[in-house]
Amino acid sequence: MLMQYAERMWQGKAGMEGFINGEIPTGVAYEIADGVAVVPAFANVTVLRTDNGLVLFDTGAQNTAESNYQAIRKWCPDPVRYAVYSHGHIDHVCGLGPFDAEAERNGAERPVVIAHEAVKARFERYVLTADYNRAVNARQFGNPKFRWPQDFRYPEITYRDEHRLRVGELTFELRHARGETDDHTWAYVPERDLILAGDLFIWHSPNCGNPQKVQRYAAEWATALRAMAELDASLLIPGHGAPIAGRERVRTALTDVAEYLESLVSQTLALMNRGARLDEIIHVVHVPERLAAKPYLRAAYDEPEFIVRNIWRLYGGWWDGDPAALKPPRPDRLASVLAELAGGPHNLAARACRALDDAEPRIAARLIELAHQAAPDDKDIKDTHRQIFTALAQSATSLMTRGIYLAAAHS
Template identity: 85%
Template sequence: MLMRYAERMWQGEVGMEGLINGEVPSGVAFEIADGVAVVPSFANVTVFRTEEGLVLFDTGAPNTAKSNHRAIREWCPDPVRYAVYSHGHIDHVFGVGPFDEEADRGGAERPVVIAHEAVKARFERYVLTKDYNRTVNARQFANPRFRWPEKFRYPEITYRDDHRLRVGELTFELRHARGETDDHTWAYVPERDIILAGDLFIWNSPNCGNPQKVQRYPAEWAAALRAMAELDASLLIPGHGAPIAGRDRVRTALTDVAEYLETLVSQTLALMNGGARLDEIIHAVHVPERLAAKPYLRAAYDEPEFIVRNIWRLYGGWWDGDPAALKPPRADRLATVLAELAGGPHDLADRARRALDDDEPRVAARLIELARQAAPEDEDVRDAYRQIFTALAESATSLMTRGIYLAAAKS
């Protein structure tokens, strides 16, 4: 069933939603190759059966740990020898617990966790910023009950550049690449001719510009994808979304995503080198339509504009080139002055409504935010604020934009 759905995804007939809303059953380990199963959920767990036990590549999120464990156990009762984290995001590292408990009950050895050395530093940062991360993720996923963990399962084995793991008859060639994160691992299993891409491939435009998260690395990400493509593998298993089967398809998908990132980097750097400000660049850089139209490059999660901002931050720092933005006034003070010039916060709110009607959503958002800052307790302004940001959320195409606008509408 999973591979049938994968074919429909490749043809552009369905999207990621079927892997989340139950069209493909959750809590099931689908065997997609000899001794290889995928448990699809928000983040995939891939399981390899070997003569010496099981190897997991990624382990799932806190809310899927038990169901993933049950699915794997229904597929195979063998002990889990190793678990590899593709990176330290919480939807990939919270499924080891049930296997640890299982081992403890039976007096057996716990699974050995392997990850890039930077995963430890990520977990330490997560502890320091737990309240911030709870707020950010609650807003991003429009889930006010989102809980951020405070304890993490640290890896026993870490590596810097590459690591070769031999378990039974299988070899796992682990390679580090900076991309969505600085601690990313992707892998190749030559005996099965499988690439495990982690979140370097997610069946969406690359998560390389997330406005609420730390630095991402688009050029290195693209280089990793091209290194994968050179392997000419017959099966690609991503961190999110369905597997891709067939050498031509795997190569095409990997090189398309690489080119997507490369064109954003090259366009942005050309404009930066030409002296353009960030404001000009984010409106001038565009992804070629032939790439944007690919079913695995839809901007349904992140957006190219956000990636451009991240490229600017990576190569140019935080200042956007506007001298007035270097040391800005307090936002509420500037809003008060502008409201006075406009005739008052109600006039600003009215103009924001008109901008929305005139299909100028960016202008509407800026004006209503100024009106709200100038008169935060005014009920008419607050009503306009909620109406405008609700409308903007409903028209948003990416999850990140929609989540931020919805949070504003409910504030």
């Protein structure tokens, strides 16, 4: 079933929604190659069987830990020897609890975790910013009950650039790459001709601009994808979504995503070098239409505009080039002044509604937010604020934009 759905995804006849709406059942380990199984959920867990036990690539989220465990145990009872984290995001590193408990019950060694050395620093940062991360993820995914983990399973083995792991008859060539994160690991298993890409490939446009998260690395991400493509592997298993089978397809997918990122980087840097401001650049830089049309590069999660902002942040810092933005006034004070000039906050709200009707959503968002800041207790303006941001959320194409607009509507 998983590989049949993968074919539909490649043809553009199905998308990632199948992993959310239950079309691809969770809690099942799908064997897609000899001794290789994928347990799909929000994030994939890949299991490789060796003569000396199992190796997990990623472990899943806390809410799928038990179902993933049951699925893997139904597929194979062998002990889990190692677990490799592709990176430290919580949907990839919070699923080892049931396997640790099993090892304790059996008086056995618990799985050894391997990750890039920067994962430890990420976990430490997550502890320091737990409440912030809870709020960010609740807003991003539209889930006010989102729970942020309090404890993390730290790796026992870390590496810096490359690490070679031999388990039974299989070799795991682990390589570091900065991309979505600074702590990312991708792997090649030569005996299975298999690439484990983690979140360097996710069946969406790359998550390289997320407006609520830390720095991402577009150019280095593209370099890693091209290194994978050079391996000419016959199977690619991503961190999210269906596997890709066939050398030509694997190579095409990897090089397309690399070219997508390289195009955004080159366009952004060219404009920066010509002295353009960020607010100009985000409206000028565009993904080539040939790439934007690919079924695995739809901007349904992140958006190219956000990636451009992250490229600017990496190479140019946080100031956007507008001298008035260097030391901005208090937002509520500026809103009051602009409302005064407009003849009152209700005039701003009315003009925002007109902008929405005139298909100028960015103008509508800015004006209604100013009106709301100028008169935060006005019921009519509150209602208009909610209506406009609800409409903007409904028309948003990416999950990140939709989540932020919905949070504004309910604020």
